[in-house]
Amino acid sequence: MKNLYFLLFSIFLxxxxxxxxxxxxxxxxxxxxxxxxxxxxxxxxxxxxxSTDTGYYITIKNPWPEADLEYSFKLENGNSTNRIPEPDxxxxxxxxxKEIILSSTTHIPPVVLIDEQSSIIGFPGTDYISDNSVRTLxxxxxxxxxxxxxxxxxxxxxTMQPDLxxxxxxxxxxxxxxxIQKAGIPVIYNGDWIEKHPLGKAEWIKLFGVLYGKxxxxxxxxxxxxxxYLETKxxxxxxxxxxxxxxxxxxxxWYLPYGNSWQGKIIxxxxxxxxxxxxxxxxxxxxxVERVLTDAQNADIWIAPGQYTSxxxxxxxNSAYSQFDAFKNRQVYTFALxxxxxxxxxxxxxxxxxxDLVLKDLVKILHxxxxxxxxxxxxxxxxx
Numbered sequence: 003m004k005n006l007y008f009l010l011f012s013i014f015l016x017x018x019x020x021x022x023x024x025x026x027x028x029x030x031x032x033x034x035x036x037x038x039x040x041x042x043x044x045x046x047x048x049x050x051x052x053s054t055d056t057g058y059y060i061t062i063k064n065p066w067p068e069a070d071l072e073y074s075f076k077l078e079n080g081n082s083t084n085r086i087p088e089p090d091x092x093x094x095x096x097x098x099x100k101e102i103i104l105s106s107t108t109h110i111p112p113v114v115l116i117d118e119q120s121s122i123i124g125f126p127g128t129d130y131i132s133d134n135s136v137r138t139l140x141x142x143x144x145x146x147x148x149x150x151x152x153x154x155x156x157x158x159x160x161t162m163q164p165d166l167x168x169x170x171x172x173x174x175x176x177x178x179x180x181x182i183q184k185a186g187i188p189v190i191y192n193g194d195w196i197e198k199h200p201l202g203k204a205e206w207i208k209l210f211g212v213l214y215g216k217x218x219x220x221x222x223x224x225x226x227x228x229x230x231y232l233e234t235k236x237x238x239x240x241x242x243x244x245x246x247x248x249x250x251x252x253x254x255x256w257y258l259p260y261g262n263s264w265q266g267k268i269i270x271x272x273x274x275x276x277x278x279x280x281x282x283x284x285x286x287x288x289x290x291v292e293r294v295l296t297d298a299q300n301a302d303i304w305i306a307p308g309q310y311t312s313x314x315x316x317x318x319x320n321s322a323y324s325q326f327d328a329f330k331n332r333q334v335y336t337f338a339l340x341x342x343x344x345x346x347x348x349x350x351x352x353x354x355x356x357x358d359l360v361l362k363d364l365v366k367i368l369h370x371x372x373x374x375x376x377x378x379x380x381x382x383x384x385x386x
Contacts, residue, residue: 039217044228045202048193049209056080057097058212065191066171067284073191077212095188098215099165105154107131107346108194109168111355112207115223116216123162124148126155132342132351156181166213168192196284200264200271200357201228207355230358231271234365234373238273241369246274247298247328249286250308251320256294257308258287265306268357272364277301291322303368304328305335305381312385332383335367339382349380 038058041051052059058077064070074092103124104110110133113119119136126148128140139145146162148154159167159182167189169179179189194206204227211220246269249258259265261279269276277298281287304326310316313334316323323329337349353360363381366373 041208041212041217041221043205043208045199046194046197046205046208047199047202048197049206051208051212059092060209060212062191062193065193065196066173067196069171069174071174075188075190093183093188095166095213097213099213101162101164101166102213103148103154103159103162103164103167105167105169106192106195107351108354109192110136111352112210112220115207115355116210116214116219118210118214118216120144121214123164124158126150126153129344130346130351131344132346132348134343137343154178154182159187160185163187166190170195194354198262198264198267200268200360201231203264203354204228204357227356227358231361234358234361235271237372238271238361238365238369241273241365241372243273243275244302244368245298245300246276246303246305246368247294247301247326248276248304248306250306250310250316250323251291252308254290256289256291258289258294260284260287264357268361268364269305272361272368274303274364274368291320295322295325299325300327302328303333303335305364305367307334307336307384309338310384311336311338314386316384334384335381336384337380337382339385340380353380 038053040053041058043050048063048065050061050063054076056078060075060077062073062075065073076092076094077097078094080096100121101123102113102121104113104122105126107130110119110131113122114133114135119133119139122136122139122145124146125131127150128145128147131137131140136145146158148158156178164187167179167182167187169176169189170192171179179191183189190209192206194203197203197206205224207220207224208217211217248265248269249256251257258278260281260283261276262282266276266279270279278287307316313329313332316329316334328334338347340348342348342351359379362373362376363378366376366378367381
């Protein structure tokens with residue numbers, strides 16, 4: 003999901019310095035009076051936003067692995083009822099949107115941060131949602147269950163007639179979303195999950211900002227996250243660099259993040275020496291236990307060991323785990339202990355939007371005397 007720096011306007015050359023200054027001043031005044039301000043995208047590669055006289059023109063780029071396509075939408079302040087796009091024409095979305103259906107828990111935090119959770123009217127698999135304010139809406143019957151295992155009931159969606167469905171695709175085979183689109187309901191494929199830069203994931207809040215007419219608020223929130231992230235990264239680079247291993251086995255295969263993944267990037271920004279930092283690819287590394295034991299037996303820290311919450315459970319499942327120094331020294335940290343009211347893992351929901359908190363957790367784990375005011379948020383020490 004991809005690259006997105008765009009040109010918003012061009013400036014004609016004027017020979018007179020005085021006239022040039024005047025022209026520039028006029029342009030600045032005009033820009034400041036725009037109803038739809040420009041939205042800068044610095045890190046995300048999966049979408050672009052261009053302001054127009056009537057709203058925004060957004061482009062979603064390569065929204066799943068190995069995709070090579072783009073989807074375009076016109077966001078307009080109006081009440082257009084013709085939402086079925088003409089062939090090769092962008093679909094129209096009336097903004098600000100009032101009702102939305104989400105399909106992934108990663109879509110929840112951006113909506114909550116801009117205080118629009120009351121607009122959520124449907125979700126598939128509501129038990130996975132951890133956010134307390136959204137759980138309250140679910141308990142009150144304000145958010146309808148749309149199915150299980152991430153399968154959305156098309157019939158319910160067509161009955162509900164939301165302004166927008168925020169979906170996601172694993173590949174190009176998306177018959178459910180195609181049926182919804184054919185009925186005139188816009189579907190945006192959210193590609194936050196395959197952004198490789200941690201701040202690129204968080205920057206998708208800006209897309210929600212333009213959808214809800216809260217561009218400035220979304221930009222302010224993102225800048226706060228960015229500031230905290232970059233300041234924490236700067237601090238970490240002055241500290242030592244412990245070695246790190248990650249992941250765990252599933253059916254005899256050990257899955258780990260690539261070095262160029264967003265997890266690998268955060269480990270590097272925490273000044274951790276990730277054992278597989280030089281690997282590149284999409285998806286996950288997959289090795290047998292013997293390979294990982296050879297490469298990482300002496301690693302100082304072990305993070306994100308799958309679903310495990312205790313050393314006892316790990317050793318019961320695979321005695322080889324106990325041969326790692328990090329296991330012996332009780333330096334294993336999991337995100338699986340932080341769950342919502344129905345068991346949804348908070349990390350899966352919030353980490354994409356709050357990479358600053360993920361980074362602070364890792365810096366605190368790798369450098370215990372740093373960040374004295376920070377309490378671990380996502381990661382916790384494994385139980386005995």
